[in-house]
């Protein structure tokens with residue numbers, strides 16, 4: 246069974262068609278790259294696959310189950326979309342602890358290792374409002390990976406990362422893949438996408454090609 250299947254989905258905002266008859270089929274334990282110019286529809290496609298927007302036509306299936314607004318999302322998903330939400334008055338750890346409290350099976354030790362894995366100091370006393378851009382990006386990635394989700398969606402995860410942090414991110418994402426996660430990654434960094442992806446899709450004006 247496919248992990249995710251989109252069958253001829255179309256999304257329109259009034260007369261503007263932002264996704265056009267997109268079909269795709271994603272397998273478990275693979276990394277899929279998405280490239281395309283600004284405004285081509287990458288984020289919109291991610292929102293649709295996550296059930297965050299309702300499509301006008303077509304359907305999306307996760308592990309064979311049709312996505313429906315009335316039902317909870319069928320698998321645990323971790324998401325980094327533009328402008329991740331943090332509570333800026335809290336430390337990075339406290340932000341993750343808050344999220345983890347919604348998940349029964351994420352311990353403090355898990356949070357410590359995750360912070361280390363993304364390249365943040367687990368006991369950094371600074372509040373997030375004092376974080377640099379790259380640190381916020383790392384915390385956003387940690388939020389997406391918290392609780393080892395089966396489905397990981399990352400929009401521009403390399404933004405603001407230095408060279409060493411980029412290498413660490415690549416290793417980390419490969420580890421999640423080896424553990425069986427399915428990843429969708431949008432990036433303007435072609436070399437990064439080439440290194441990471443089992444398959445790369447290109448989106449152009451809401452239409453998908455591979």
Ligand SMILES: Nc1ncnc2c1ncn2[C@@H]1O[C@H](COP(=O)(O)OP(=O)(O)OP(=O)(O)O)[C@@H](O)[C@H]1O
Pocket residue numbers: 258261263281282283284285286287288289290
């Ligand atoms: N809420 C909205 N209402 C109407 N149109 C929208 C809305 N959000 C995005 N769009 C339009 O949908 C299209 C696709 O946008 P999307 O954010 O998916 O692009 P993208 O490929 O992720 O771009 P970027 O590389 O800049 O992140 C664009 O034409 C955009 O203007």
